Amino acid sequence: MTTQEAQFNVGGVRLARPFRIRRLGHFGVNVRDPEASRDFYCRLLGFRISDPLDFGPRLPEAARAKVGPTIGYFARHGTDHHSFVFFPRGAYSALNEWAKKPQGTINQITWQVGSLREISDAFDWFTRRGKPIRRAGRDLPGSNWHFYPPDPEGHINELYYGIEQIGWDGYSKPREMYGVRYTKPPQLPHKSELAEVMQAASEGIAIEKGLRASDIGEEKYDVEGVLLSRPFKIVRHGPVRLFVDDMDAMLGFYRDDLGLTVTEEVDYRGHRCVFLRANTEHHSMALYPLKLRDELELHPQSTLASSSSPASTTAPLRSIPTATLSSSTTTWSRSAGTANRVPRICGRRSTTQTGPTLLPRRAIRS
Numbered sequence: 001m002t003t004q005e006a007q008f009n010v011g012g013v014r015l016a017r018p019f020r021i022r023r024l025g026h027f028g029v030n031v032r033d034p035e036a037s038r039d040f041y042c043r044l045l046g047f048r049i050s051d052p053l054d055f056g057p058r059l060p061e062a063a064r065a066k067v068g069p070t071i072g073y074f075a076r077h078g079t080d081h082h083s084f085v086f087f088p089r090g091a092y093s094a095l096n097e098w099a100k101k102p103q104g105t106i107n108q109i110t111w112q113v114g115s116l117r118e119i120s121d122a123f124d125w126f127t128r129r130g131k132p133i134r135r136a137g138r139d140l141p142g143s144n145w146h147f148y149p150p151d152p153e154g155h156i157n158e159l160y161y162g163i164e165q166i167g168w169d170g171y172s173k174p175r176e177m178y179g180v181r182y183t184k185p186p187q188l189p190h191k192s193e194l195a196e197v198m199q200a201a202s203e204g205i206a207i208e209k210g211l212r213a214s215d216i217g218e219e220k221y222d223v224e225g226v227l228l229s230r231p232f233k234i235v236r237h238g239p240v241r242l243f244v245d246d247m248d249a250m251l252g253f254y255r256d257d258l259g260l261t262v263t264e265e266v267d268y269r270g271h272r273c274v275f276l277r278a279n280t281e282h283h284s285m286a287l288y289p290l291k292l293r294d295e296l297e298l299h300p301q302s303t304l305a306s307s308s309s310p311a312s313t314t315a316p317l318r319s320i321p322t323a324t325l326s327s328s329t330t331t332w333s334r335s336a337g338t339a340n341r342v343p344r345i346c347g348r349r350s351t352t353q354t355g356p357t358l359l360p361r362r363a364i365r366s
């Protein structure tokens with residue numbers, strides 16, 4: 001990048017793009033059975049539901065009976081309204097044709113930028129350059145300002161800012177506060193979130209009547225000095241790993257459009273694997289060739305290799321029961337007799353594991 005190319009002032013720093021990705025944000029999958037996913041991710045791993053979303057009302061009545069479950073979930077591990085999303089693939093695919101493709105097992109890969117202005121400027125920058133944008137505006141639930149550019153192979157990415165924070169009382173915003181529907185970034189400057197809350201209260205909306213997940217379970221484990229119902233706590237999300245068809249085209253998006261940095265490339269069994277980062281961690285994302293997926297005999301109908309949810313724990317990892325511990329890496333593996341994904345847990349990664357490691361073959365296949 002030359003100085004001349006660094007033409008945008010982003011928070012006082014000249015950059016080649018009018019935004020800078022700060023971190024991998026939330027991540028979403030489309031699943032066959034959201035209730036099974038809810039059990040897995042919430043009861044086992046400790047995610048909490050921040051809001052459900054029913055796709056049923058958006059479907060024609062005739063389609064509703066054919067698509068299976070219609071309710072999906074926004075879930076969180078910290079104060080962000082959602083860090084993980086699992087939506088019903090049947091209902092979602094009936095509304096979004098692209099989700100029927102193998103890329104459609106991934107609902108969204110999201111990236112946080114530093115301000116609402118960055119969202120607005122990034123939206124304009126992508127638009128001016130003729131890049132496709134699937135939708136834009138503001139997430140409700142979640143309140144985050146965003147736009148959704150797909151990568152060249154159809155995985156939905158989201159750039160966002162300002163996701164709702166769930167505080168000490170554990171309540172999300174009530175649905176009545178979703179009065180205004182945005183379909184593009186707002187005119188700037190926009191009113192503050194506090195002003196929105198005060199306005200809602202003045203209009204008689206019971207701002208304390210949102211959803212609070214209260215199923216905390218029996219708290220019997222000391223995790224870093226706090227009693228919890230599991231011997232670990234999910235502390236963040238990522239990296240995300242994809243199988244890709246055209247590595248150069250995908251790098252054109254993740255490196256050149258989004259501005260991620262290539263940390264390292266490795267040759268694994270003759271396959272080019274690329275690791276990219278958004279900040280100081282070695283990688284937020286890994287791209288593997290589709291041929292590797294096939295060589296590893298993973299399910300041909302998904303391009304998601306895995307997503308990770310690192311956990312904090314004071315207990316020795318080996319002392320935690322396997323069914324409880326496998327908190328970190330989810331991969332979508334072959335499931336005989338069905339085209340739907342079944343989440344399989346694999347590997348044992350502590351928060352200290354970094355580096356350009358491919359998952360060991362035995363782990364990927366487990």
Ligand SMILES: [Fe+2]
Nearest residue numbers: 108110139158
């Ligand atoms: Fe999102």
